[in-house]
Amino acid sequence: MRKAFRGEILSVAHDPRDDPDAVRHEADGLLIVEDGIVVARGHHADLADRFADVPTETLPGLIVPGFVDAHVHYPQMDRIASHGAQLLDWLDRHIFPAERAFAERAHADAVASAFLDELLRNGTTSALVFPTVHAHSVDALFEAARERNMRVISGKVLMDLGPDGLADTPDLARSETEDLIHRWRNKGRLGYAVTPRFALTSSDDQLRVAGDLVAAYPDVLLHTHLSENVHECAAVAARFTDARDYLDVYDRFGLVGARSVFAHGVHLSDRACTRLAESGAGVAVCPSSNLFLGSGFFDFGQADAHGVRLGLGTDVGAGTSFSMLHTAGLAYQAALAREDPLDPFRALYLATAGSAALLHIDDRVGSLEPGQEADFTVLDCAATPLLDRRTHGATLAERLFALQILGDDRAIYRTYVLGNCAWDKMTGFTARIMEAS
Known part of the structure; x- marks a missing residue:
């Protein structure tokens, strides 16, 4: 089963000190997940028509790898x-x-x-x-x-x-x-x-x-x-x-x-x-x-x-x-x-x-690239009044740094495992299903 997630997506697949193209960012992105695996990722404008029939969930905040x-x-x-x-x-x-x-x-x-x-x-x-x-x-x-x-x-x-x-x-x-x-x-x-x-x-x-x-x-x-x-x-x-x-x-x-x-x-x-x-x-x-x-x-x-x-x-x-x-x-x-x-x-x-x-699992997780498992978290830049003030109108780097310095568990809006919501800030934990052997 395919599902799509729309929102601002950010990942850093390689050390940016060594690779100037390591940072990947879609301000309005689309992440397509099938059976827990990322099958496509890109700008919404580029992918929307191709995946128009896929149910889409729009997520607030900043989507980053788990x-x-x-x-x-x-x-x-x-x-x-x-x-x-x-x-x-x-x-x-x-x-x-x-x-x-x-x-x-x-x-x-x-x-x-x-x-x-x-x-x-x-x-x-x-x-x-x-x-x-x-x-x-x-x-x-x-x-x-x-x-x-x-x-x-x-x-x-x-x-x-x-x-x-x-x-x-x-x-x-x-x-x-x-x-x-x-x-x-x-x-x-x-x-x-x-x-x-x-x-x-x-x-x-x-x-x-x-x-x-x-x-x-x-x-x-x-x-x-x-x-x-x-x-x-x-x-x-x-x-x-x-x-x-x-x-x-x-x-x-x-x-x-x-x-x-x-x-x-x-x-x-x-x-x-x-x-x-x-x-x-x-x-x-x-x-x-x-x-x-x-x-x-x-x-x-x-x-x-x-x-x-x-x-x-x-x-x-x-x-x-x-x-x-x-x-x-x-x-x-x-x-x-x-x-x-x-x-x-x-x-x-x-x-x-x-x-x-x-940990030798970067082929599986860590950068939300196609072929990887769809583990990701959604960061809330307005999780606290101070964080909201600090990030309002800020650049991507400024928002990320503010999250790094001022953020904690309160900044986690949702956590997804294999494309399924495992933690929601508003409702808590979702039902768990034992993984097939």
């Missing part, structure tokens, strides 16, 4: 805004106790459902998600994602050096990960990521297992943390005394490759940036959590000078908002702190097609 969150923790959502510690102490004090509760499958189901609803309410339709060490935390997330037809990538956390109640073993990590890969990989819109938490929570034997899994299943991602906090970096250096830097620890176990996604990268050496670029690995930049935990500001200038691939992540619950608009606004501030202004079109790219490319 946001792609490149790094977020679903078990941490109930510990968002937890006071008083930097990374390592914060994990011990707030996060590990919260994650122990996921030993109960019913708890995982309840949180997974609330988490995905919060993503949709904030205009996010795809995400790379940390669960817990419990295999059924992955099952809970994937089952909830299938109910909503969302594109989600995740994988059991590996941490045999974790605290009591959260530690597995290298053998269990291997067996449970392989079972989950076989059960969920490429089922519907789902993808798998081998997920060692970070270098300090896995033994050398378990890091070898992670490398073996990445080699054995070349279509999965590698998802972990890298160079987030100075105390963490010091602890890694103290344990791995012969490593050249933090990234080299992962490299020695075969964990640095084109499908590797490293969260944070706040404290990277130039050598590490060179290696990231040559390997094709990339960094999910998480400015909200970096500020909240006092970790520092990501160095966009350094990453860009080396050609490191980048995406954008909320990193809830150290991140303080599910909103990718808010996260993009903080990315602007983090970049400017190092005298690297972040253009609003590039910020939109990082929150959509850039993150999609980092």
